Amino acid sequence: MNTRITELFSIEHPIVLSGMSWISTPELVAAVAEAGGLGILATGVLDAEQTRAAVHKTRSLTGRPFAANVTLYFPGNRANAEVLIDEKVPVVNYSLGKGDWIAAAVHAYGGRVIATVTTIKHALAAERDGADALIVTGHEAAGHGGQVTSLVLVPAIVDAVSIPVIAAGGFADGRGLAAALALGADGIAMGTRFMNTVESPVHESAKDVSVARSIADTVYTNRVDGLPGRYVDAPGSRRIIRMRLNPLSALMRSREIAGLLGLPWFKLATGIVLSGYRRSVQMARMAIGFDAFKKGCTDGDVERGVLPLGQCTGLMKDTPTVAEVISRTATEAEAALDRTRSR
Ligand SMILES: Cc1cc2nc3c(=O)[nH]c(=O)nc-3n(C[C@H](O)[C@H](O)[C@H](O)COP(=O)(O)O)c2cc1C
Secondary structure, rough: OOHHHHHHOOOOOOOOEOOOOOOOOHHHHHHHHOOOOOOEEEEOOOOOOHHHHHHHHHHOOOOOOOEEEOOOOOHHHHHHHHHHHHOOOEEEEEEEEOOHHHHHHHHHHHOEEEEOOHHHHHHHHHOOOOOEEEEEOOOOOEOOOOOOOHHHHHHHHHHOOOOEEEEEOOOOHHHHHHHHHHHHOOOOEEHHHHHHOOOOOOHHHHHHHHHHHHOOOEEEOOOOOOOOEEOOOOOHHHHHHOOOOHHHHHHHHHHHHHHHOOHHHHHHHHHHHHHOOOHHHHHHHHHHHHHHHHHHOOOOOOOOOEEOOOHHHHHOOOOOHHHHHHHHHHHHHHHHHHHHOOO
């Protein structure tokens, strides 16, 4: 299936693996690339040196194009972006920040840039800043999806910009891909579906959770890491949602939080004091949320940890290989489009 994004990234299928910390590793990214999709290497929890090693590892596993992401809002991620530029990674994906400098540097070596957005305002800004394509993440998504559902957000942004849109949030099979194309997108990005694959390094119990849970078994809240996002509805998520935090408690836990964020304690404590009430509570939540994600993603522990999970978890009945996901998504999408035409 050819669309503007298969052309733009020289891939076979308009299917993208979302960047997921601890999950979108070189091995998973390479598996997606070898199956004809575009894998996004997650660098959110890596430092600059680890980012460089992960890029080298990905290159050793596949000769095909791949992407890597940076979440500009997270401390230290600017340095990761500089590594991706230095390494001339074919496609750089950024989110939660201004990426004009990334676009200029990546274009200078002939690479491509994808910005991840959840609003029309940010989509327009990313297009102005030089992004070649957008990942548009709707409300159904695991993690930081928007306030508006994909069904409404995707066509609204397709109408607002002229660059290709990759729809994310709620897509788990070929019917979803066909629907995204019908909405005017040029492809889909999937997180929850690829998290639950044979090659995914997530703990096996997280894969079992994603098969067992229904479409209604997730919560959308800003009380996990300070930004609105969707997680499995389980004791670990409920505990962190109930947790009360204020700048004083953030300051009291600042040593632990600094350790979690990999920042010098003095810098963090000063930051908490100087940044004002809202930002300091958000920073504390981010650090505590980070630790909870780690437990959810690496230990599959949803009793104590937090697992990002999309509503499409309820559409999943199995744990296939990456190649199966990509080939059946592409085949089902063709069939779904034929079916609608013949009606
Ligand atoms: C287990 C898991 C972990 C994730 N971790 C991150 C992350 O570290 N950073 C990020 O930007 N998005 C993360 N996401 C969100 C995905 O990048 C993507 O936006 C989302 O999964 C798309 O929606 P879907 O789950 O409906 O496919 C995660 C998603 C899942 C399922």
